[in-house]
Amino acid sequence: MVDVALSAQQLVKFYGGRRGRQVVHALNDVSVVLERGKTLGVVGESGSGKSTLARLLVGLEAPTSGSLEIDGESIHMSERGDHRALARKIQLVFQDPFSSLDPRLTVERALREVLHVHKLHAEHESERISQLLAMVGLTKRFATRFPHELSGGQAQRVAIARALAVEPEVIVLDEPTSALDVSVRAEIINLLIRIQDELKLSYIFVSHDLSMVRHISDDIAVMYLGRVVEAGRYDQVFETPLHPYTIALAAAIPVPDPEHERSRTSAPVSAILQVEHVTQGCPYAPRCPLVEPYCREVAPTLQEKADGHFVSCHVALRASR
Amino acid sequence: MTSTLLSLRDLHIGIKRRHHRVDEIVRGVSLDVDAGEKVGIVGESGSGKTLTMLAILRLLASPPLSVLEGEVLLDGEDLASIGDRRLREVRGGEIAMVYQDPMSSLNPLLHVGSQIEETLRAHGVSSEAARVRTREVLLQVGLDDPERVRLSFPHQLSGGMIQRVMIAMALSTSPRVLIADEPTTALDVTIQRQILELVTSLQATTHMAVLWVTHDLGVVASLVDRVVVMYAGRIVETATTPRLFERPSHPYTKALLESLPTQSTQHRSPLHQIGGTPPDPTQLSTGCPFRFRCPYVIAKCSEEEPPLIDRGSSTAAACWRDPTEW
Numbered sequence: 001m002v003d004v005a006l007s008a009q010q011l012v013k014f015y016g017g018r019r020g021r022q023v024v025h026a027l028n029d030v031s032v033v034l035e036r037g038k039t040l041g042v043v044g045e046s047g048s049g050k051s052t053l054a055r056l057l058v059g060l061e062a063p064t065s066g067s068l069e070i071d072g073e074s075i076h077m078s079e080r081g082d083h084r085a086l087a088r089k090i091q092l093v094f095q096d097p098f099s100s101l102d103p104r105l106t107v108e109r110a111l112r113e114v115l116h117v118h119k120l121h122a123e124h125e126s127e128r129i130s131q132l133l134a135m136v137g138l139t140k141r142f143a144t145r146f147p148h149e150l151s152g153g154q155a156q157r158v159a160i161a162r163a164l165a166v167e168p169e170v171i172v173l174d175e176p177t178s179a180l181d182v183s184v185r186a187e188i189i190n191l192l193i194r195i196q197d198e199l200k201l202s203y204i205f206v207s208h209d210l211s212m213v214r215h216i217s218d219d220i221a222v223m224y225l226g227r228v229v230e231a232g233r234y235d236q237v238f239e240t241p242l243h244p245y246t247i248a249l250a251a252a253i254p255v256p257d258p259e260h261e262r263s264r265t266s267a268p269v270s271a272i273l274q275v276e277h278v279t280q281g282c283p284y285a286p287r288c289p290l291v292e293p294y295c296r297e298v299a300p301t302l303q304e305k306a307d308g309h310f311v312s313c314h315v316a317l318r319a320s321r
Numbered sequence: 322m323t324s325t326l327l328s329l330r331d332l333h334i335g336i337k338r339r340h341h342r343v344d345e346i347v348r349g350v351s352l353d354v355d356a357g358e359k360v361g362i363v364g365e366s367g368s369g370k371t372l373t374m375l376a377i378l379r380l381l382a383s384p385p386l387s388v389l390e391g392e393v394l395l396d397g398e399d400l401a402s403i404g405d406r407r408l409r410e411v412r413g414g415e416i417a418m419v420y421q422d423p424m425s426s427l428n429p430l431l432h433v434g435s436q437i438e439e440t441l442r443a444h445g446v447s448s449e450a451a452r453v454r455t456r457e458v459l460l461q462v463g464l465d466d467p468e469r470v471r472l473s474f475p476h477q478l479s480g481g482m483i484q485r486v487m488i489a490m491a492l493s494t495s496p497r498v499l500i501a502d503e504p505t506t507a508l509d510v511t512i513q514r515q516i517l518e519l520v521t522s523l524q525a526t527t528h529m530a531v532l533w534v535t536h537d538l539g540v541v542a543s544l545v546d547r548v549v550v551m552y553a554g555r556i557v558e559t560a561t562t563p564r565l566f567e568r569p570s571h572p573y574t575k576a577l578l579e580s581l582p583t584q585s586t587q588h589r590s591p592l593h594q595i596g597g598t599p600p601d602p603t604q605l606s607t608g609c610p611f612r613f614r615c616p617y618v619i620a621k622c623s624e625e626e627p628p629l630i631d632r633g634s635s636t637a638a639a640c641w642r643d644p645t646e647w
């Protein structure tokens with residue numbers, strides 16, 4: 001039996017639609033399952049809905065419909081109300097640590113605030129704070145510092161410590177290394193992997209840095225225009241991608257190897273200057289090099305092609321293995 | 322042999338502090354760029370790469386920033402001593418710049434077309450010719466419906482389209498040098514790929530020199546002929562692109578390359594860390610600024626900062642140690 005940490009079923013999120021405005025389908029029937037202690041990487045371009053998914057999971061926004069279960073418990077997702085119970089189970093780490101930390105709070109006070117709000121470790125707050133700092137590789141002397149006295153990597157460590165403070169089951173990491181200097185990215189990734197192994201944490205890792213996603217994730221979900229178009233184990237998705245969009249995405253990654261770059265054939269990515277609003281058929285059809293007339297009529301659904309490898313594409317599903 | 326088009330000679334940039342103190346944050350950058358050459362400038366935030374680029378066009382916010390020493394020559398002409406009129410010709414005319422955040426580089430209240438036309442008219446093109454040229458460059462950067470794009474406001478275009486508009490604007494005056502400061506950092510990989518291919522093909526037809534500032538070594542590998550690595554306000558390595566990736570000559574370059582996960586990196590294995598933090602360029606002591614993070618440090622490193630030392634095949638690195646002895 002698979003030990004499931006988080007399961008979201010058929011999440012739908014529409015924006016707009018009031019007073020005759022156009023409805024934006026930010027998420028269109030998205031289901032994800034996260035196994036305990038594992039990392040689910042979510043990739044896609046801007047506008048694919050990956051950040052909307054992250055916001056729904058942590059309760060920053062309520063879905064139009066759909067259900068969420070964390071740790072076997074059904075979560076009632078409403079726009080208002082007390083989110084403390086949800087926050088104990090799932091935490092979010094943002095891209096830019098400096099804009100997610102209060103500039104007027106020292107590291108210690110930022111962490112103390114979390115413990116206060118959740119009434120945790122009331123008797124030994126200070127020990128808990130030192131313990132949290134140690135967990136993210138910061139010494140005690142950082143406790144008295146303000147965010148502006150920290151480097152990008154140090155600030156992101158504090159943001160991670162703050163997420164860890166409530167002992168969550170799941171941490172959603174929204175582009176956690178994108179705002180950092182190249183030389184500190186590896187450091188943060190190593191830290192994330194280490195604490196995950198120590199604490200049996202489950203991660204949802206949202207990023208457009210595909211080489212980092214590939215490195216840290218066990219499973220991958222590829223999103224396009226509010227849908228999951230491909231999902232599977234990291235090696236399945238990156239080594240034998242099925243969906244033409246995943247293939248294009250993988251091909252577009254700049255590789256730090258001039259040999260590879262010189263042999264690069266012209267990009268298979270078709271011009272996507274503007275995302276067309278598709279009302280019928282496959283949403284990827286306007287960009288797809290493999291498009292067939294049928295694709296423009298009937299939208300494909302996510303189906304299992306190989307063991308645990310799902311794809312939403314008529315052409316890929318029909319092709320023999 | 323091609324000739325040097327743009328030349329930076331021992332450029333020093335300082336920032337004024339209180340009590341007449343001046344901190345030097347770019348410390349002697351020399352760089353020659355040939356006509357038609359594509360050069361990548363790689364470095365972390367605070368390494369001085371953007372300031373160096375801004376100094377070329379005298380765009381440093383002064384005060385507090387100012388060029389303390391050194392010169393910038395365009396075809397032998399010293400850009401520091403030219404008059405305002407000539408400076409306006411050079412800016413956007415002979416040397417064009419594309420910035421990191423395209424959305425904030427355009428006026429949100431004006432059609433993008435009129436902003437390109439404004440650039441052209443500032444360089445003495447008639448309004449009729451400017452309109453024609455605008456349409457032409459929009460097509461050139463792959464915007465297939467130039468008429469619609471011309472009459473769009475910035476917010477009506479996607480990030481990729483806006484960056485194409487910025488490149489179109491930069492190209493409209495047929496510059497001899499294009500300076501691009503992380504123009505694809507804010508874009509998706511697929512759009513980034515398109516922009517890289519666009520610049521490569523435009524460069525092949527126009528033979529302009531390209532200075533591409535980035536922190537992404539992957540981008541560098543696919544685009545440029547030569548790479549300049551900056552650290553703490555100085556150039557620490559310069560090499561041809563294949564050589565840099567094959568045999569880096571500065572420990573910092575080597576560490577940067579090793580920190581990236583590749584196809585062969587074992588899944589979830591610890592990545593190579595550089596350790597330590599990038600130095601504060603205003604708080605440097607004597608000696609090599611990388612020595613605190615360097616695995617190959619020797620006694621000499623804390624005594625004297627190494628100059629760029631020739632390591633053969635047009636490679637030079639600011640490191641006392643020969644990379645073959647690492």
